[in-house]
Amino acid sequence: MKVSFRSTASVLATLALALGGLVAVGTPAQAALPKGCKTLSLGFFGALTGDAGNLGKNISQGAELAVAQYGLKASKVKVDFVSFDSQGDPAQAPGLAQSAIKNKCLVGIIGPAFSGESMAANPIFQRGGLSIITPSATNPALSQQGWKIFHRALGTDAIQGSMGAKYIKAVLKPSKVAVIDDASEYGKGLATVVATSLGSLVVTRTSLDPKSPDFSSTISQIKSGGADVVYYGGYYAEAGRLAKQLKDAGVTATFMSGDGTLDPGFVTAGGSATDGAVVTCACAPIDTTKVGRAFKAAYKARFGVKDGTYSPEAFDATNFFLAAIKSGKTTRASINAYVSTKSWVGITKTLKFSKIGEVSGGAIFAYVYKGGQNTASLIK
């Protein structure tokens, strides 16, 4: 095998030299890389700056860590890591996706991080045959578009929303619920699933303006409805502000929200008003396993900060791509075929995708806040 591999490679190398001298003389023999590439690249696609930059950074660093760990071990094919900073903006996503598919050495994308930008960028990745595994975009509609390159490493908002509603009914047992959202694709989608699942328990259903510092009229609405639980679909900064303004207004209802709120920024903004708050997430708590703790330590050592929401999911998604490369797959098509059919035992779960790219067993966890810290439990 080895001999035949070498000879194929050298034939290819000679061919490439003859064709245009693209392979440098003296490069060790390698697996057949795309023409003109010395290494393969894996890319992160999502917000690194902008309002939601925190969320993207967690994901990008999780992916970067996986690539760096791969680089430490001897391997036939070198892999490097590139980023595409979309600022979470669907308007910027198509242009970036175009430049991504033009890069022939790029064979896999970890992302796009958000649902809005996924809708804009994924058709372009599909055209370029570039395989993607998103560790965070949770809008259910994404897997219904017929994209062959789409894979999702966690459960959708449809599952998160209905499990959230289940938690409300089984654990919090309220008589009235207020369901609020930030009118975004993500927040409204998630809140709508929760409201539908709760049915007649919902007495207040409205959207607020996340750009406004003042939620007093929404709070008056919640007060006039008299809810015991306030569910908010949206992101951490507004969730914290809403929780705080609710508490200051004398509302004692339990505050609950989704994965967009699972960020230290929630406690920064909400302070002691986050005590008792419940946040659902498709992200598994990983500190109970040995591999999970090893990941946390390695992350801290490399970046000097703690890992965040969806860092472990990004790490798993990247390792799945790296496993494909390790098994000798070096083209976009063969890598997509590998991740679509094979499985990978990661630190959060075993990644095994269905025909439409959904992961099996997308469990949802409830994170309960106390004193600025949270403890997770599986919602059954």
Next chain:
Amino acid sequence: MNFSTLTSQFGALTFDGLVLGAIYALVALGYTLVYGVLRLINFAHSEIFMLGTFGALLSAHAIGLNAESAPRSGLALIGTFLLVTIVAMAISGLAAVLLERIAYRGLRRRGAGRLTVLISAIGASLFLQEAVALWRGRNYETFPRFLEKEVWFTLFGADIRSDKVLILVSAALMMIALERFVSVTRLGRGIRAVAQNQDTSVLMGVNIDRVVTLTFLIGGLMAGFAGSLNQVYFEQTRFSIGIVLGVKAFTAAVLGGIGNLRGALLGGLVLGVVESYGAAIFGGSWKDVVAFVILVLVLMFRPSGLLGETLQKARA
């Protein structure tokens, strides 16, 4: 559409609207003064407000307040509030004066067109935002709570809460003081003279540069005051906090009649209350739509705003 909140929470919505409106009005004064004197819409005024919020935040940090520190009471409370507010006002006032020196004065001396000055204003606004974003980062920073938010009593369903009362009362005092200053003092007369006719006031011996500096300084002081109150109320700030508030305050100034001090006050309060009702009826995400529809309607029937009068015609 849902009128049940409006009817059951009418008192609370009105009171909350007035509190927010008081902050709008303080910022609106800066737009209106500068417009009255220079016929310039100072689009960087929202960033002067933003710098004021940071002035309050940093001075609170400097005296050892943080997220864990307990609320203060008595003299310590008054002292803390005064210190934080004075620092915020000083920083905003200084920034406004510098802004005028750097971004506007040169253009004004060369007789540049209005559009040129407007572009300079937008440039200054972006510069200040991004400079603060690079300096402090893009995330929200939390302002420590030194005033306990305590509900004293309930009036017509409205929670009369300590911080809201502080905002309403102090904003009202500030505006009365400003109104007196402009209509009674010699410096105030200078402002009104320049607003009426620049050339004539120069002939009458008014130092126009000094008046313009003074105008920017007053606008900045008011914005800094609003920044401090905003921090006490919302306890959050970041580089982009001025954008939405600036648009609202500008709207308030136009609504009341731009160039008119009392108009800014009325416009701010009306806008705050209308927004509050609108959000209760149509939902919070429709708040701005309601506010701007009202603005368009008012301007259709009263193009010069509710009070219409300009600074130049203000009685002395």
